[in-house]
Amino acid sequence: MPWIQENIPLAPFTTLGIGGPARYLAEISEESHVVDALAFAHGRSLPVFVLGGGSNILVADEGFPGLVLRIRVRGIRSADGDRPGIATVGAGEDWDTFVLWCVQRNWAGVECLSGIPGTAGGTPIQNVGAYGEEASEVILTVRAFDRSLQAFVELGNGACGFSYRSSVFNTSQRDRYIVLSVTYSLRVGGEPRIHYPDLQRYFTGKPETPSLGAVREAVRAVRASKAMLLVPGDPDCRSAGSFFKNPVVSEEDFLRITEAARSHQCMREGESLPRFRAPAGRVKVPAAWLIERAGFRKGYARGRAGLSTKHTLALVNRGGATAMEVLELMGEIQQRVYETFSVELTPEPVLVGFPGNQ
Template sequence: MQVLEHVPLASYTTFGIGGPARWFIEASSENEIIEAVRFVREQNLSLFVLGGGSNLLVSDSGFPGVVLHVALRGIEQQSLGSVTRFSVAAGEDWNTFVSQAVDQNCGGIECLTGIPGSVGGTPVQNVGAYGQEVAETIRRVRVFDLQTQSFVDLKAQECGFAYRRSIFNTSSRNRYIVTHVEYELKNNASPVVSYIDLKRYFQDHDGLPTLTEASSAVRKIRQSKGMLIVPGDPDCRSAGSFFKNPVIPSGLFAQIAESAESEVPNYPAGEGQVKVPAAWLLDQAGFHKGYTMGKAGISRKHTLALINRDGASASDIAALRDAIIAKVAAKFEIRLEPEPVWVG
């Protein structure tokens, strides 16, 4: 195990922003994770676990403790009749795994293509898009428990999955280090075409699209919205969707709908609850595509993507974040919740 000092973190993030890690360790095996944790405990240091760097914003001062970059690799699979189980190491690139599954005609994650990051981050955030979320296919998650100092296999029902939530980012935040995720995918499956953009894309398609066609369509849609990382595209220096779609009481939604000049997009979210697109709220509050505030801004292609427009600092992004939250709260009595994790 190699312990590095004062390692800049900007290049490890999709924002391209952030100061240095005081100490930096890359772990490519479970034994190296044990060694890294031992170093943290012996030196009485704080710990941050880094995966693909696609859902975080690192402060300008960096992180004062140990950044542990989980870089375990490997994909194992087992065919069991109508399903195939994939045990995937946390450091594997998420899109590489999605492509492998789709190529083998294994369905369940085809609409989750184009999402940047590593496999280990998917259960933490319960990654979802275009009508699918990983909670529907995860069978178990292997973790290192920092409390018991041991490896544990958590069943899906123990992970507390909900919309963009799990025990890993709520009740047990900072307790577990994800090392492997086991997914169960359906063999020879038909794709999920439930999301409005996908339905529109395939409205003139003859018959049901294949998994490959559906996955390709999602990538094209994501690229049109600036939600696909393309080298050289300034709208790609972001963490994707910056705010979660808020779930609000139906009474509050009725008030908003009554005063709105046009129909308010919404989705059912359980009894007495309505989910409202955060992008609509931003737009109505004056934060439109292409909006600029100093060196930070909003993507020209998607209202929800806050971007590093021209050498922005973490403070620049945070200032825009706070301005958006304040104005949406004042206008709609809704406090938006950021998706990216603040580090530092």
């Protein structure tokens, strides 16, 4: 199979720019390639990893000892006239290109997800979200190859089991599905959502409701100020975005964390612990706040790995960092946050090629 290559460095396919080679790599530009590539891996008893835009992974220094399927299926198709606002997007399509496509048509629902790197196929995996919107709110169906049934399947929104940074794709059914396209349902002519404090501040004093395009620009500007927008040449962008999920806790645990913050003198007089509402009466606590108050400042360096100079939640490759160095920094942060607040931070990026994670 000419489209399967051997010993291909993976670092250039990741936003962290870290990781050794893939034993084999297959570029999947057509759905049918998946079947042949999986047969190739099966025949050689190779593990398989599905790669999108590489913006949410940390690849081991040793690389991946199996077959990497790099999903390149492209195309954005809108449904026929009787179903306005519906679009089916190839899993390998750049996500932000699709967001722009929607904004230009005045279709609301993804404008706050502007500037998130990666592919459309990556959006259902961890149910990407930002600035008050989540992919799960607009995903209608996901077309995938089901490795258990050995068949192409279509999953409705309910079957995807979406919650905060989670779906069946990264939990109970991990590694089962290879997403090939996603159908989104947008609100034609809908109003933008400006619920998030950063966005509300951006538009303070501006009289009329901003257009979807204005919200897209605002989101990108806010993201750029936090190095959460990929800007070529900016070393703060050699990251996987937020490295930890925001802990979602009970009201009782929230009070306990507040108490711990007070007793460790992590809060100023009159200050309260920041909180966001989460489903089922739970509370989302910003991981960045916990990291900062546990004693890490922006730009903190540990060898060639470090924290972004603009955001404590982004671990960056300061230049030539190894995966092991990033893991050591991750461990240091987790330990100090745990010692200070008794909160376990869960990493967001997927670990690839590490023992136990293949």
